[in-house]
Amino acid sequence: MLGLPKGEVFLVPWTEGWQREFESEKKRIEELAGAFILEVHHIGSTSVPGLSAKPILDMAVEVESFKLGEACIAPLEKLDYDYKGTAILPDRHYFSKGEPRTHQIHVYETGSPYLEEQLKLRDILRNDEQVMREYESLKRELADAHQNDKHLYAERKTAFIKRILLNE
Template identity: 55%
Template sequence: MLGLPKGQVFLVPWTEKWIQEYEFEREKINKKLTKLNVRMHHIGSTSIKGISAKPIIDMAIEINHFDDGLLYVAGLEELGYSYHGINLLPERHYFNKGEPRTHQIHMYEKNNRYLKEQLLFRDYLNSDKISRQEYQELKEELSKTFNTNKHAYAEAKTEFVKNIILKANLKG
């Protein structure tokens, strides 16, 4: 299952299909933006093997200069993405696709600290079974508590996420 209706928070069990969906979408985006130099990353819980997640594929696109993000809007809109500007999330251009929402793009300038933290978090959880299980349990609890409030759900995970990023930085 892929897609999260507005105003809902629920988790579905992890599936290999999320990786396949990311790869399929990455190829479409790379073909559309072929003349522009980008790196793409699968981020968010769908990129962490074995973790239940909201059924949305999160992708990070790494660009050379932040202002160049505007050059990508038309091409991504042709692929069905809606551009929501730079004011929703710090230091990123934000796009989403579908209703219910199936994909999100977070476009960062290369070496952006938020991008680095996303990748550190993903990689740490993919390599640490205990932390991965703790995150799974936290997400299950929070998705029940905040099943109609995605902002409260995300905010309630913040302390855990910051602790994992700290551990990853100490380890790295």
């Protein structure tokens, strides 16, 4: 159901199991790190019913201040997440789980523009089937063309994402 081997890019059809796994993982995160967090959001393509996705569950953990992201490290490590630091992606603490990777967490300060963009993109894709299908078509094309280069795959989606974020 979940798991993307290192260095590979492929998509699988959306499944309700992703929503169930998110709810289960959210509960575990809140049990261990709830004192430090405001909300756990399901983000990325696995959060959009009907949208094919890389089989990695993406979550955004919202904290009141960026410094509180450090307080999440030990509780998330108890759930088998590996803390990757703050230098991999901008303005977030980043965690991944599994090999092959099954889950990833981005810990954002509330009000972060990156968090706001993630939530806005998710909501647009959930509410506009035409945009979702266009995005899925692009993702399939890119996954086929860049099946061994996740960075190029992600980079080539950027113009489409920026366009739909600006149009809403």
